[in-house]
Amino acid sequence: MKLKLLFALLLVVMVFPTAFAQKQSKPKGANQAEQSTPRRIVYDMAEGDTARHSGLMRQLNNIKRGWPDAQIEVVVHGKSLNLLVTDKTTQRASIKALQEKGVVFVACENTMRMQKVEKNQLLPGVTTVPMAIGEIIMKQDEGWGYIKF
Template sequence: MSSDRPVRVVVQHDTVDRDAVRAVTNLLRALPGARVRLVLHGPAVLASRADITELDDLPPGAEVVACRTALTGRGIDPSDLRPEVELVPSGVAEVVQLQHDGWSYLRL
């Protein structure tokens, strides 16, 4: 792809599995220099816990955010999260805002 604008992709994920890791890895491999932001909400926030291995193979440069509303609803304390996970008030609002800001959208 040739463009002066950097590629920015928001990946929405709401289940606990490794599909998101594969998709993010493939995106970053195919689009070097892209920003890829994985938004975990619903049951997928379980993967943001430090003791869960689903995100272990995420490549460097991948951004991961977790929905605070989903964490609270599942009784997960923010102190139990992986260190690379950023909290956002609402996962779906994060997706909407990024799309509004011009990010490409991928739902898994």
Template sequence: MKTYQLLPIVVFSFLSLNLSAQQKQTDPKSFHGAVATAKHYKAVYQLNTDDDKKIQGTLKNIANALEDPRLKGKLELELVVHGGGVAAFKKGSAYEQQLLALQKAGVILAECENTLRERNISKDELFDFISFVPSGNGELIIRQQQGWAIIHP
């Protein structure tokens, strides 16, 4: 057989194998999620809105990550709050118990000092267990360069 006659057969065979491999990967009965093969994972969550649904969703996302059996004991997490997100850290907010539980689980809770300065908010107005960073955006930039996953729910 000549080369130009074999070409369609080779191409068809390759496409068939590739399609078969894709079907196996996306078969919902055989897929169980990614395997956590690394010893350690780092992620920083960004919160920059005062929208209650977004705040609740972000806190729930962090709690869910902490409970993922693949990641148990392998996670280092940080919540960086800036802009409108400062509402979550204000004394008297509805989020105190959730935040305390996350901190107890080892999550770093960091507030942007630029936001406080720009909005004329005193650190005394925030929960006593909150940490501070000079700039929320700066913290995200540094963490990303350090290999942290950036999550913006």
């Protein structure tokens, strides 16, 4: 009986310390490399739903809060063009605040032609690109992360 108890105690002493061992922390400086990696993200925005536009604004703010130095470009085309049209957007203040944080908003000139929108109708600070898909592909070629929203 004493032998069984001694064996059980020995087993507990040998096994449980490894089960409850704390996870080793990364060497000092390991996270610095991760944090210094420049984040570059291109968003593909083609949805006309204003609730989706609000969701995009929240997501962009979350990224800028977590990675203040992240480069972000939002490529707007198709049904989402109204997001950037001065008289039609529901996100004017949010876009302006994000632009102040460095987020770039670009409108597709092909979509603008189709919807008869002129550059002077876009929000201040919005730039244009000849074709949205071409811009997105070029960003991906340059190593930018891609998010379809």
